Amino acid sequence: MKRYNFDEDHNMFRDSFRAFLQQEVVPHREEWREAGIVPREVYLKAGEMGFLIPQAPESLGGLAIDDFRFQQIISEEIGLCGETGFMPQLHSTIVAPYIMNNGSDFLKEKYIPKAITGEYILGVAMTEPDAGSDLAGMRATAVDNGDHYVLNGNKTYISNGICGDVFVVAARTDPTVPHAISLFVVEANWEGFKRGAHLKKMGMKSQDTAELFFDNVKVPKENLIGVEGQGFKYLMGGLAEERLICAIWNVGTAEYAFNLTKEFVQDRKVFGKPLSAMQNTQFKMAELRARLDMAIAYTDTLVANTNRGDHDSIGASQAKLLTSELLCDVADEGVQLHGGAGYMEEYPISQVFADARITRIFAGTSEIMKLIIARAIFSE
Ligand SMILES: Cc1cc2nc3c(=O)[nH]c(=O)nc-3n(C[C@H](O)[C@H](O)[C@H](O)COP(=O)(O)OP(=O)(O)OC[C@H]3O[C@@H](n4cnc5c(N)ncnc54)[C@H](O)[C@@H]3O)c2cc1C
Structure with missing residues (x-):
């Protein structure tokens, strides 16, 4: 397109x-x-x-x-x-x-x-073992102690968790109010900051994902981001662009997987002719191409709107939802069209397949995207 x-x-x-x-x-x-x-x-x-x-x-x-x-x-x-x-x-x-x-x-x-x-190198630490989709269930606390806060808690699945130097960390500053979360800038070399296991994952093998532990970390008052208790608002504000940038990444990766498959089916011969000559291959590829171009057009529109100051969080959720599903479908059809080769690590489509699966989960699961979209539909 x-x-x-x-x-x-x-x-x-x-x-x-x-x-x-x-x-x-x-x-x-x-x-x-x-x-x-x-x-x-x-x-x-x-x-x-x-x-x-x-x-x-x-x-x-x-x-x-x-x-x-x-x-x-x-x-x-x-x-x-x-x-x-x-x-x-x-x-x-x-x-x-x-x-x-x-x-x-x-x-x-x-x-x-x-x-x-x-x-x-920067990272963001919101998720906890018992609080992913439901961030209001977060348990990490930052207690005011004069000129600093005392930060305690565990975070998990944190990207750049091993190589990161500075993390934006979400913690509860008023344990009695569910949404009274604050954001802090925390340096990895501070006393009490510990990195946990370098987590072994299904895909994204070169991305270091880790647990982080905060054990009485003294966070200077000036490292509070904005206003105490407003962290949830800042997180929600940031999520529109986070989801849009994930959608854009999904679209790029889906195009990569599409190209890998296109090249493969043109080279591979089955029953005396290229796999690309089979109607099943052509129909699958045609459908994916059409969905990809629609996704590109939609994300381009959201980017143009962002440039006009319109940070459309519902649109970003829709884009994140559909491009994650699209990427997983392109990767899955790609593996299928590769046949046994698609299951072999030496063919990059197998890596895309494993890498892609997370996109329906991180930065808000597909179910959470649907909740956000549905809420907007029925609140109108
Ligand atoms: C590789 C990787 C990297 C990550 N990087 C980061 C990072 O850098 N920083 C960070 O803070 N987090 C990060 N995360 C965490 C990620 O954002 C969470 O895993 C995600 O938000 C889901 O939370 P959860 O794992 O606790 O699943 P849960 O919230 O327990 O969800 C389990 C299932 O329940 C469903 N569900 C939950 N609530 C509802 C509901 N209300 N209605 C219907 N279904 C529901 C979910 O959709 C899901 O299918 C990362 C995760 C991974 C795997």
Whole structure:
């Protein structure tokens, strides 16, 4: 599908980010999968090239690119090359905005410049063993103790949990009020901060996912993001862009899986002719192509709306829901059309299949997306 929503600047940025990924990421993928983590150097190199938090103001060392299409390009290109370990979209579009949009000048100046250079790798820690979809059930507490808070609790499934240096952590500041959650910027080298197990996962093997433990961590008062008790509001505010950026990543990855399959079915011969000549193959691919183009058009519209200041959380939930399901379908049909080869690790479609499954769960499950959409339908 032709897309008319990018101009020369976007195309140049896309070309240079794509070249960066081809040079600094794709060749190392197997090594990183084996290690279960990506090296810090890739963040430092990305930082040097201006690919981290490009939206940050120049005063903080950013490029002041106030156009969401650049963040869209980053997430889409990560998907298009099948990358699931190096996550600049998490660092730049999901975590940094909590600090940049709601944090004090002190927090912005202390953390954003080093996050732009890649010296600080960012993560966000909301989920707990007993509180994922139901964040109001969170148990971590941050108790006011004069010039600091005392943070206690456990978080789990935290992306960048091993390589991360700075985490936005959600904790309860008033245990009697369910939604009285506050957000804090917490450094991994503070006393009482412990990383738990490097969790073994079904897919996304080079993305380090871990538990985090906070044992009487002294968090200075100035590391509270915004106003005490308003964390839930900030989290909900951030979720629209988080879900949109996930949807964009899904679309990019689905395109990657589609291309892998297209190439395979053209090469593979069955019953004396290419697999692509079978009507079943053509119909499957036609259906996926149509769904993919619809998804691209929808996410492009949401990006354009975001650029107009319309942060459509329902639209983002719809996009997250349908692109996650689409990605899983493209990966599943892709494996099927590969036959036995699709089950072999040496064929990248098998990795996309395993990697894709999480998209229906993280950043809000598909069921939670449906709840949000349904609420909007019936509250009108
Ligand atoms: C690889 C990975 C990376 C992650 N990265 C991060 C991260 O960086 N930071 C972070 O904070 N979290 C992270 N998460 C956590 C993720 O966001 C949660 O796993 C997710 O929100 C689901 O929560 P849960 O696992 O507790 O499942 P649960 O909430 O227990 O859900 C279990 C099932 O119940 C369903 N369900 C729950 N509530 C309802 C309802 N009201 N109606 C109908 N069905 C419902 C769910 O849809 C799901 O099918 C990550 C998870 C994974 C696996």
